[in-house]
Amino acid sequence: xxxxxxxxxxxxxxxxxxxxxxxxxxxxxxxxxxxxxxxxxxxxxxxxxxxxxxxxxxxxxxxxxxxxxxxxxxxxxxxxxxxxxxxxxxxxxxxxxxxxxxxxxxxxxxxxxxxxxxxxxxxxxxxxxxxxxxxxxxxxxxxxxxxxxxxxxxxxxxxxxxxxxxxxxxxxxxxxxxxxxxxxxxxxxxxxxxxxxxxxxxxxxxxxxxxxxxxxxxxxxxxxxxxxxxxxxxxxxxxxxxxxxxxxxxxxxxxxxxxxxxxxxxxxxxxxxxxxxxxxxxxxxxxxxxxxxxxxxxxxxxxxxxxxxxxxxxxxxxxxxxxxxxxxxxxxxxxxxxxxxxx
Numbered sequence: 001x002x003x004x005x006x007x008x009x010x011x012x013x014x015x016x017x018x019x020x021x022x023x024x025x026x027x028x029x030x031x032x033x034x035x036x037x038x039x040x041x042x043x044x045x046x047x048x049x050x051x052x053x054x055x056x057x058x059x060x061x062x063x064x065x066x067x068x069x070x071x072x073x074x075x076x077x078x079x080x081x082x083x084x085x086x087x088x089x090x091x092x093x094x095x096x097x098x099x100x101x102x103x104x105x106x107x108x109x110x111x112x113x114x115x116x117x118x119x120x121x122x123x124x125x126x127x128x129x130x131x132x133x134x135x136x137x138x139x140x141x142x143x144x145x146x147x148x149x150x151x152x153x154x155x156x157x158x159x160x161x162x163x164x165x166x167x168x169x170x171x172x173x174x175x176x177x178x179x180x181x182x183x184x185x186x187x188x189x190x191x192x193x194x195x196x197x198x199x200x201x202x203x204x205x206x207x208x209x210x211x212x213x214x215x216x217x218x219x220x221x222x223x224x225x226x227x228x229x230x231x232x233x234x235x236x237x238x239x240x241x242x243x244x245x246x247x248x249x250x251x252x253x254x255x256x257x258x259x260x261x262x263x264x265x266x267x268x269x270x271x272x273x274x275x276x277x278x279x280x281x282x283x284x285x286x287x288x289x290x291x292x293x294x295x296x297x298x299x300x301x302x303x304x305x306x307x308x309x310x311x312x313x314x315x316x317x318x319x320x321x322x323x324x325x326x327x328x329x330x331x332x333x334x335x336x337x338x339x340x341x342x343x
Contacts, residue, residue: 006076011232011324012048015111015149018233020054021325022240026315026332028247031055031105033096035089037067058099065089072232081232097121102128105144107247109239110166112150112159122146122165129296142254145247145296149239153178163195167213167297168246170239171201184209188217198300200309202238202316208309213297218306220313225321233325234316241315241332245308246300253299307341314340 012021016034023030032054036045038061045067049056065088073082091114108125110118129143150159151172157179163169169192176187184203188211192199202208207222311332318331335341 005073009324010044012045013233015151015236016109017049017054018236018325019109019240019243021052022233022237022315022319022328023244024052024054025325025329026241026244027329028244029053029055031058033058033092033100035060035062035092035096037061037065037089038063039065039067041067058096060092060096062089074230074232078228091117093117094120094124097124102144103141106142106251107145107147107243109243110146110148110162112148112162113152113155115155115158115161118148118162119165122162126165142251143296145250147243150175151235160191163192163197163199166195167197168300169195169197169199170242171199172235173201173203176201197297198305200242200305202235202309202312208238208313210305210309212300212302212305214301216302216305218302218309220306220310223314223317225317228320230323231320234320237319237325237328238312238316241312242308244332245311246304249304249308250299310341311335 014034016032020030020032032049036042036056036059042061046056067089071084075081094117097120102125110121112118125144125146132141132143145168146166147168147170148162148166149170149172150162151170151174152159153175159175171187171191173184176184176191179191181187181190184201184206187201188199188209191201192211196213198210198213200208200210205222205224207220209217209219211217314335315328315332319325319328322328
């Protein structure tokens, strides 16, 4: 039996690509690092990335391999989707990642797959963070926060091994169900209990739940639109909005400590060098630099995390009521200008 569609469109996709689109729309400069096929689709991809002001300058271009293609059927009645996809592109390599100048980044987000290589990339970030010492107090540098999304059941439960190495983990509903969990409460009380980072889990129309690095649990309801139009990329939208809010909070947190450190140094200019050394040590201890894994997530307190997932639920809900992602910039600005998140 065949049926005629009412419309069709081309849309750039992929988890990282979608997340970058939303990040850019809501005001966060970002870069995509992914293998791109150099076939006939490359002009469309590059033009669309430029349209959304997404940096793709470090993306390796792969010759003689077709562009990944997904055929997605959206239901006009329910907004649900059926996806048939084809992908022969190779995975990113450590060499690809080593082309990045890590000083340019505040946050690096990974899609959980190809675990051995991702761990090598994380190790490079850790080495960079450990090399900073107190440089971020006196220079325009700050530790890079690391996050990961655990989504694909195809990668298996081995994905959980990444939790020990990241500051924020997004546990997708599909992956959680593969592990045998039936709701987000079970996820937050069982996954990553030994990790030092934050855990976030969105559960469609039930909203989202999260746990701070210190173990506090926060929750947000969903904010569904009047009519569900397009669920494609809703999870990527949630992740992007949460990343945006958390990174904004991180930068504010780091600037606060840099200002306090500068004031301390100004007030102690006439003290002997031993006292100046002590002041630097106080700043170092306050920021927990000795334990860089914890330091990178220290800014994620209960209030910040609750507002981050509430903002993410709002943006994801709005996206489901749109076709594509356009207009999310206006919606996010309205939310951030209001006092909605504090209520």
